[in-house]
Amino acid sequence: MNRSRLTNIILTTILVIGVAILVVQMQNAKEKRNAKGAEYGTAAAEMKTGEKSALDVIFSRKSVRHYTDREVETEKLMTLVKAGMAAPTGMNRQPWSFIVVTNMTQLAPISDMTGLMMLKKAKAAIIVLGKKDEKFWQQDCSAATENILLAAEALGLGAVWCAGYPLTDRVDNYKKLFNYSEDYEVLSLISIGYPTGEDQPKDKYKEEKIHWNRW
Numbered sequence: 325m326n327r328s329r330l331t332n333i334i335l336t337t338i339l340v341i342g343v344a345i346l347v348v349q350m351q352n353a354k355e356k357r358n359a360k361g362a363e364y365g366t367a368a369a370e371m372k373t374g375e376k377s378a379l380d381v382i383f384s385r386k387s388v389r390h391y392t393d394r395e396v397e398t399e400k401l402m403t404l405v406k407a408g409m410a411a412p413t414g415m416n417r418q419p420w421s422f423i424v425v426t427n428m429t430q431l432a433p434i435s436d437m438t439g440l441m442m443l444k445k446a447k448a449a450i451i452v453l454g455k456k457d458e459k460f461w462q463q464d465c466s467a468a469t470e471n472i473l474l475a476a477e478a479l480g481l482g483a484v485w486c487a488g489y490p491l492t493d494r495v496d497n498y499k500k501l502f503n504y505s506e507d508y509e510v511l512s513l514i515s516i517g518y519p520t521g522e523d524q525p526k527d528k529y530k531e532e533k534i535h536w537n538r539w
C-alpha cells in the first residue's frame with residue numbers, strides 16, 4: 325500500500341469516528357432535553373423539540389373565547405400552573421396562589437354576574453391570586469398569568485385573561501364564590517378550553533411605538 329493511500333484511509337477513519345461522536349453527543353443532548361421536559365409534566369415532554377418555537381408561541385398567542393366540547397386533561401392543567409410558577413417575581417418572593425377550577429358549574433354565577441360569556445363554554449379556569457402585602461404582587465401575578473397563556477398556546481389550548489383586581493365588583497364575586505384567605509386578591513381568572521379556531525392573533529406591531537436611544 326502506498327503512503328498516500330494509507331493517509332487517505334487514516335483521514336477517512338478519523339472523519340467517520342468524528343461524525344459518530346457528534347451524532348452520539350446530539351442524541352444525548354436530545355435525551356437530556358426530553359428528561360428536562362418530563363420534570364415539567366409529560367404534556368410538556370410530549371412536545372417534540374422544535375415543534376413550536378418560543379417565538380412561534382408568542383406571536384400565535386391570542387385571547388381565545390370560543391371552545392370546543394373537548395375536556396382539558398388534568399395533566400395539561402398541571403403544566404399550565406407550573407408554567408405560571410416559573411415566572412419571574414420581584415425579589416423572588418413568588419407571592420401567588422392558584423385555584424384550578426374544573427367543576428365549571430362553580431363559575432356559572434361569575435359568568436352571569438360579570439358578563440364573561442366565554443366561561444359558559446370553557447372547560448377549566450385558573451384563578452391567579454396574589455398576596456396583597458407583597459410589594460410586587462400585581463406585576464408578579466401578571467407575569468404568571470402571561471406564562472400560563474403562553475403555555476396554553478404551546479399545548480394547543482385556548483385561553484383568555486379575564487380581569488380581577490382592580491375591578492372591585494368582580495373581585496367581590498370571586499371572594500364570595502371561593503372564600504379565599506383575606507390576605508389574597510384575585511389578579512386574573514384565565515378561561516381555558518380547546519379552541520374552535522374562531523379566534524386569531526392580531527397584528528399589533530406599530531413602528532411609531534418604538535423609540536431608539538431617546539424619546
Ligand SMILES: Cc1cc2nc3c(=O)[nH]c(=O)nc-3n(C[C@H](O)[C@H](O)[C@H](O)COP(=O)(O)O)c2cc1C
Pocket residue numbers: 385386387388484485486487524525526
Ligand atoms: C389586564 C387584562 C385584563 C383583561 N381582562 C379581560 C376581560 O375581563 N375579559 C376579556 O374578555 N378579555 C380580557 N382581557 C383580554 C384582552 O381583551 C385582550 O388581551 C386584548 O383584546 C388583545 O387581544 P389578544 O389577547 O388576542 O392579543 C384582558 C387582558 C388583560 C391584559
